[in-house]
Amino acid sequence: xxxxxxxxxxxxxxxxxxxxxxxxxxxxxxxxxxxxxxxxxxxxxxxxxxxxxxxxxxxxxxxxxxxxxxxxxxxxxxxxxxxxxxxxxxxxxxxxxxxxxxxxxxxxxxxxxxxxxxxxx
Numbered sequence: 679x680x681x682x683x684x685x686x687x688x689x690x691x692x693x694x695x696x697x698x699x700x701x702x703x704x705x706x707x708x709x710x711x712x713x714x715x716x717x718x719x720x721x722x723x724x725x726x727x728x729x730x731x732x733x734x735x736x737x738x739x740x741x742x743x744x745x746x747x748x749x750x751x752x753x754x755x756x757x758x759x760x761x762x763x764x765x766x767x768x769x770x771x772x773x774x775x776x777x778x779x780x781x782x783x784x785x786x787x788x789x790x791x792x793x794x795x796x797x798x799x
Contacts, residue, residue, distance in 0.1 A: 682769060684797060686731065693731040693797065697769050698724045706761055707749040708790060712774075716764055718757075723770045728792065735794035747776070747788040765790070772796060 683696040703715035703724035711734055713727040728734050736743055750758050765776055773796060779787045 682725075691729070691731050691733075693728040694725065695727075695773060695797070696725040697722075706753070706757075708747045708761075708765075709745050709749055711745060712747075712790065714761065714765065714770070716761070718760065721760060721763065723764050726770065726773060734792045735797075742791040742794075744777075744779075744789045744791045746779070747790050750788055762788075 683694075683699050685694045685696075686692070687694070698717070701717065701724050704718050706714045706716060708714055711729050713729070714723065715725040715727070716722065717724050734743065734745070750761065753761065762776075764770055765774060773793055774790050775793065776788060776790045779789050781787070
């Protein structure tokens with residue numbers, strides 16, 4: 679695979695990463711800040727868009743900021759499984775990590791964080 683195309687728009691603080699430039703894709707909102715574009719038929723990532731990139735890339739005293747993937751709750755079971763599969767392997771996993779926060783035995787919240795050090799902006 680080629681190196682991804684990376685474009686940062688400073689004015690809107692938006693980072694675009696394209697794994698397959700120009701390819702049509704389905705957009706999936708992982709949360710208010712992260713849009714995943716996928717080729718559903720081929721079960722692979724086409725790109726990622728990060729809104730308010732500087733917020734996502736900001737470190738805290740505990741490490742990188744984590745964000746809930748609240749958009750997964752809006753998806754059908756099949757599409758949710760596809761999205762989880764796509765985000766857990768390269769090229770998406772080269773840029774994003776995912777995990778779960780479990781506030782109780784009955785509740786699991788999927789979370790993600792950006793590896794900004796891996797993105798040359």
